[in-house]
Amino acid sequence: MRSKASWGYHDDFMARFGATSVTRNLVDAGRDCVVAFDGHRAVGFAVLDDEKERAWLEDLWVEPGYFGRGVGRALVGACVKRSREWGRRALELESDPHAEGFCTRLGAVRFGERASAVAPDRNLPLMRLDLDRYVSVVPIPYSGGW
Numbered sequence: 001m002r003s004k005a006s007w008g009y010h011d012d013f014m015a016r017f018g019a020t021s022v023t024r025n026l027v028d029a030g031r032d033c034v035v036a037f038d039g040h041r042a043v044g045f046a047v048l049d050d051e052k053e054r055a056w057l058e059d060l061w062v063e064p065g066y067f068g069r070g071v072g073r074a075l076v077g078a079c080v081k082r083s084r085e086w087g088r089r090a091l092e093l094e095s096d097p098h099a100e101g102f103c104t105r106l107g108a109v110r111f112g113e114r115a116s117a118v119a120p121d122r123n124l125p126l127m128r129l130d131l132d133r134y135v136s137v138v139p140i141p142y143s144g145g146w
């Protein structure tokens, strides 16, 4: 919830959103979950479903204090790896509008939109990552000189 609220949504909207608890997703059976840790502290997680034609990224949340430090990219990278293990060629998700730029940065393209389940007056972008073309970016500490 802290993560979503960081986009500046007002309390009324966040209360509606609370009806679809993300923690429930974590305990649902049969779902793959990836958690990013900083030491012992969990700073982000993703929930991934295997579907017939594609893998579906159900949740992707980073602790706001960790935005912009590569946690989201690392979580998506782990989901890409898992999706390929399943034999899927696309990873799709319903993005928050504020996160569309992040998805695009990772190479995803918008293939549609649909009404939000919690706020039907809002259309959310549907994004697709082509796994045949996805290139993993792994940050390597660089001390200058080759």
Ligand SMILES: CC(C)(COP(=O)(O)OP(=O)(O)OC[C@H]1O[C@@H](n2cnc3c(N)ncnc32)[C@H](O)[C@@H]1OP(=O)(O)O)[C@@H](O)C(=O)NCCC(=O)NCCS
Residues within 6 Å of the ligand: 003, 004, 006, 060, 061, 062, 063, 066, 067, 068, 069, 070, 071, 072, 073, 074, 093, 094, 095, 096, 098, 099, 100, 101, 102, 103, 105, 106
């Ligand atoms: C969207 C979210 C997962 C991004 O996580 P993050 O850890 O901050 O992202 P990263 O640091 O891995 O960023 C990877 C790249 O995307 C860019 N990026 C990150 N957020 C961005 C945004 N909102 N718009 C445009 N570009 C963005 C980064 O600058 C970085 O680019 P670089 O490779 O040139 O350095 C995170 O902001 C979040 O949890 N938001 C709230 C929850 C939410 O909206 N979840 C739905 C996600 S679809």
